[in-house]
Amino acid sequence: MKESSNDRRQFLKSSGLILAGATIFTGNLVAKPEWVFQEMEEEVSPNEDLMREHGVLKRVLLIYQVVIDRIYSKNDFPPDAVIDSANIIRSFIEDYHEKLEEDYLFPRLKKANTQVELVNVLLTQHKTGRIITDKILSLSKSNLKNDDDKKQLRSYLYSFIRMYNPHEAREDTILFPAFKKIVSKNEYDSLGEEFEEKEHKLFGEDGFDVMVNKVEGIEKKLDIYDLSKFTPKI
Ligand SMILES: [Fe+2]
Ligand SMILES: [Fe+2]
Numbered sequence: 001m002k003e004s005s006n007d008r009r010q011f012l013k014s015s016g017l018i019l020a021g022a023t024i025f026t027g028n029l030v031a032k033p034e035w036v037f038q039e040m041e042e043e044v045s046p047n048e049d050l051m052r053e054h055g056v057l058k059r060v061l062l063i064y065q066v067v068i069d070r071i072y073s074k075n076d077f078p079p080d081a082v083i084d085s086a087n088i089i090r091s092f093i094e095d096y097h098e099k100l101e102e103d104y105l106f107p108r109l110k111k112a113n114t115q116v117e118l119v120n121v122l123l124t125q126h127k128t129g130r131i132i133t134d135k136i137l138s139l140s141k142s143n144l145k146n147d148d149d150k151k152q153l154r155s156y157l158y159s160f161i162r163m164y165n166p167h168e169a170r171e172d173t174i175l176f177p178a179f180k181k182i183v184s185k186n187e188y189d190s191l192g193e194e195f196e197e198k199e200h201k202l203f204g205e206d207g208f209d210v211m212v213n214k215v216e217g218i219e220k221k222l223d224i225y226d227l228s229k230f231t232p233k234i
Helices: 001-028 032-043 046-072 077-109 115-140 147-182 183-203 208-220
Strands: none
Touching: 001 147, 032 115, 046 147, 046 183, 046 208, 077 115, 077 147, 077 183, 115 147, 183 208
16 A cells, blocks of 8 residues: 555656646646546544554454464464464564554644643553564564463453444544644644654555565464354354
């Protein structure tokens, strides 16, 4: 999606040149075809960007849940699945997504005296989440030699899921809408561009798709990729 967004920008730049030519030729400054406006409206907004990053987080939470179930039922699971998932959380969620929230959303909301209490709780949860991820990474890298290690891992995974389900739900339904209300349309649009540029710089032009592909790979390893398997037989 990021790639297509970038393609769109390139496309719009080219379109701009064509239009500039057309403008000189016709002398009509308002004769922009409607499809140009439709393309421009499709840029990824800051909230859409943050919410689809939550989608990646949600899928990792599902992976964590499956690992918890396997530990509980004494079934095997590939330790790499946990390490790779925790690395996605570290790089894409904690060091990127949460940093966006901490650098761009939280200060603006505090300055506007909006949802301050919520912001403080979310910030504390970000810090706590990082500590839990450290524990998950160090335990899963130690090869989980005995049942106590596995039980401890299960407990950290559970704490992480229990905190982040309500965390992301509260951000989607309260924090992000509140943020959109306190910034101007211009600022909102330019932040969308800034978020995308940061993502491209850190993870490449198709960074979001790369993360989604990584999550898909882990889901396939755990045999939970097939969505239809989640449909109950009733
Ligand atoms: Fe957050
Ligand atoms: Fe978030």
